[in-house]
Amino acid sequence: MMTRTLFFLLALALGAPAGATSSFAGRDDVRSFIVEMQAKHGLDPAELSALFAKSQRNDRVIKAILPPKDPAIRSWQTYRSRFIEPRRIAAGLRFGQQHAAALAKAEAQYGVPAAIILGIIGVETIYGRHTGRFGAFEALATLAFDYPPRAALFRGELEALLLLARDEKRDPLSYQGSFAGALGLPQFLPSSLRRWGTDFDEDGRIDLTASPADAIGSVAVFLKEHGWEKDGPIAVPAAVEGEVTALIDAGIRPQRLPAEMPGVRADGSPAQPAALIDLVTPDAPTEYWLGYNNFFVLTRYNRSSFYAMAVFELAETLEAARLLPPGRTEASRLAHGRVAASGQKAGAKKNAKTPRRVRHLRATCAAATGPAPRSAPGVCARA
Numbered sequence: 001m002m003t004r005t006l007f008f009l010l011a012l013a014l015g016a017p018a019g020a021t022s023s024f025a026g027r028d029d030v031r032s033f034i035v036e037m038q039a040k041h042g043l044d045p046a047e048l049s050a051l052f053a054k055s056q057r058n059d060r061v062i063k064a065i066l067p068p069k070d071p072a073i074r075s076w077q078t079y080r081s082r083f084i085e086p087r088r089i090a091a092g093l094r095f096g097q098q099h100a101a102a103l104a105k106a107e108a109q110y111g112v113p114a115a116i117i118l119g120i121i122g123v124e125t126i127y128g129r130h131t132g133r134f135g136a137f138e139a140l141a142t143l144a145f146d147y148p149p150r151a152a153l154f155r156g157e158l159e160a161l162l163l164l165a166r167d168e169k170r171d172p173l174s175y176q177g178s179f180a181g182a183l184g185l186p187q188f189l190p191s192s193l194r195r196w197g198t199d200f201d202e203d204g205r206i207d208l209t210a211s212p213a214d215a216i217g218s219v220a221v222f223l224k225e226h227g228w229e230k231d232g233p234i235a236v237p238a239a240v241e242g243e244v245t246a247l248i249d250a251g252i253r254p255q256r257l258p259a260e261m262p263g264v265r266a267d268g269s270p271a272q273p274a275a276l277i278d279l280v281t282p283d284a285p286t287e288y289w290l291g292y293n294n295f296f297v298l299t300r301y302n303r304s305s306f307y308a309m310a311v312f313e314l315a316e317t318l319e320a321a322r323l324l325p326p327g328r329t330e331a332s333r334l335a336h337g338r339v340a341a342s343g344q345k346a347g348a349k350k351n352a353k354t355p356r357r358v359r360h361l362r363a364t365c366a367a368a369t370g371p372a373p374r375s376a377p378g379v380c381a382r383a
């Protein structure tokens with residue numbers, strides 16, 4: 001009796017409920033999940049029980065998904081500086097060169113600019129450097145059974161991982177990913193991988209970790225299937241006068257023509273439905289942009305206008321650096337990438353720092369396809 005009390009107190013002192021270190025096996029909620037997987041998909045309950053017996057709640061997963069204790073102040077400039085930085089730009093230029101053929105093929109086949117695909121993979125994992133070190137099964141089981149706020153979502157992702165493993169004839173415990181079970185260079189959740197994963201190098205299997213081509217093709221398919229418009233505008237900077245709260249509160253889904261937004265000025269903006277996007281930084285002026293359909297599509301990858309703008313800016317920066325005349329050293333190309341990356345504040349300032357060849361291409365593009373080529377990195381390259 002004394003021993004049991006001591007054990008209980010010790011468990012309390014360690015901040016974990018008694019029994020927290022035991023496996024998932026034997027829990028009622030896990031048992032009912034296994035019954036459901038057998039009924040829905042014919043998965044073998046004994047095999048599933050064995051998987052859960054080998055897995056246990058991972059507290060690092062819970063810690064990673066919890067919102068920070070001091071809610072971080074939302075700052076676009078802080079967020080941006082994590083992604084538009086020299087190391088990521090250099091990695092993007094290298095990755096873009098190494099996989100130029102797959103990127104060009106994806107752009108031709110799905111109409112998604114190569115630079116945008118590079119932007120996504122760069123923001124997600126720095127081109128495969130940070131794909132996550134969690135066992136995906138354990139991470140998803142932890143969130144499915146020990147994190148009630150997102151239990152339904154992650155129960156579905158755990159189910160998708162089991163089906164993925166069955167399709168691929170792989171051990172479900174062999175998948176490595178983020179704390180949320182996101183997999184590979186583009187960090188697809190298992191359900192996204194099953195739905196939009198593409199065998200783009202045509203070797204008979206989809207591998208978003210070892211095959212950059214598969215990752216590139218899959219990102220393009222994801223964006224295309226979420227409504228990406230070939231050659232469509234993405235976003236253009238806007239100036240705002242007066243009260244625009246109602247426009248901001250209307251959300252990021254494009255609903256109004258720029259001309260129908262009182263107090264908003266965006267010279268040369270395409271006359272297509274847009275949304276007013278505000279990128280807020282404490283103690284600094286808010287950046288305003290018009291976000292078009294393709295900007296909205298970027299937010300389907302991650303539902304945040306900060307995220308979509310970081311992808312767009314990284315794409316533009318890489319495109320600007322890539323279009324410098326051949327013969328430049330990588331260091332010089334990178335230096336130009338840095339210039340493009342730091343010249344964001346005002347449209348005029350950024351344009352002034354854009355390499356001449358890029359400006360020329362943009363002008364050519366504007367003449368050929370209408371205004372606002374600045375918003376569509378891939379358009380100008382084709383013009």
Ligand SMILES: [Ca+2]
Nearest residue numbers: 199201203205
């Ligand atoms: Ca493949």
